[in-house]
Amino acid sequence: MAKKGTAEERDLVHKLWNRGFAAMRAPASGGATKNPLPDVVAGNGKIYLAIEVKTTTKDKIYIDFEQIDALVEFSKKFGATPYIGIKFKYTKWYFIAPENAEKTKNGNIKIEKNFILENGLEIDEIVGKDKQMKF
Numbered sequence: 001m002a003k004k005g006t007a008e009e010r011d012l013v014h015k016l017w018n019r020g021f022a023a024m025r026a027p028a029s030g031g032a033t034k035n036p037l038p039d040v041v042a043g044n045g046k047i048y049l050a051i052e053v054k055t056t057t058k059d060k061i062y063i064d065f066e067q068i069d070a071l072v073e074f075s076k077k078f079g080a081t082p083y084i085g086i087k088f089k090y091t092k093w094y095f096i097a098p099e100n101a102e103k104t105k106n107g108n109i110k111i112e113k114n115f116i117l118e119n120g121l122e123i124d125e126i127v128g129k130d131k132q133m134k135f
Helices: 006-018 065-078 113-119
Strands: 022-025 040-043 048-056 060-063 081-088 094-096 109-112
Touching: 006 022, 006 040, 006 048, 006 081, 048 060, 048 065, 060 065, 060 081, 065 081, 081 109, 081 113, 094 113, 109 113
Parallel strands: 048 081
Antiparallel strands: 022 040, 040 048, 060 109, 081 094
16 A cells, blocks of 8 residues: 555655756654654755655644654754745645644644645745746
8 A cells, every 4th residue: 555645755756856856765764763754865966955755635634742752853864954834735845843833732733724825935945946037
């Protein structure tokens, strides 16, 4: 059985390669190992990214704080910038740093579609390319 989100993770990895990054889906992310692994890791020798990927057809998504803690822990050890990568149905990819995401009363993360459309970063922003640059 294929893991949910696999196609979206591959799409994101492809987009990162197209922007000059080496990128890969982390094997055994999502709890198959005791080590904290994000869904996607990428780097270009200057910028390193660790991304927890979430996709949904709803207007909001909840993420357990354990997943975010693992993302941040991995990122610190690896020297990467942690992001939550979100793709709502019919939107492009958006990214948010864990500390900028809304927290629920029990410490989990809640990300609403309208919030990410207004406050999220686009892929060219997290890879260090200005929106006006043409390649």
